Amino acid sequence: GENVEQHPSTLSVQEGDSAVIKCTYSDSASNYFPWYKQELGKRPQLIIDIRSNVGEKKDQRIAVTLNKTAKHFSLHITETQPEDSAVYFCAASNADSWGKLQFGAGTQVVVTP
């Protein structure tokens, strides 16, 4: 089955700097890669996703890149703000079998003013 590894587990950045979180996956059949943001005590929120037919996707200050050959994908947050502080989770799935959706263990991002 799919195995998703996420690094780093914690990330501290200065406000205004960029943050990068990386995930690797094991199942070459995976073709959908979402990212979630979870603030303390709150529900996860889907913030961006990418499918395997594209290499990069952007949404304002957030971007995701995918390297299918190397089986890794990354979340990039530019111009970080204190409200970006949260736990971020990556996930990988095969669109033909949603039961194989696997999450990474999460990255605690702390943005300091």
Add this chain to the structure above:
Amino acid sequence: NAGVTQTPKFQVLKTGQSMTLQCAQDMNHEYMSWYRQDPGMGLRLIHYSVGAGITDQGEVPNGYNVSRSTTEDFPLRLLSAAPSQTSVYFCASSYSGPPGAFFGQGTRLTVV
């Protein structure tokens, strides 16, 4: 729209008790799913459904049952609660795959 609504928000059970976690959505979403979240771990998929009458297992289905008699509701039943089932449970829905575009507020379950 209320979105995805879970009840209860908190629950304490004794080992061996059974209970049902409720999940309802008013967005006419076909896909619904249940996850558990344990400290230091990501979410793990328990069961999911791609439409009324259709359910399937996720990564950690043991000890849990689901049914989907209507598009709106997707209850999760704990058959005989065990301390290992202490966790935060999230229900999620989406119009089409993947399961997880909209999450409920979560149910914090403690089994003693």
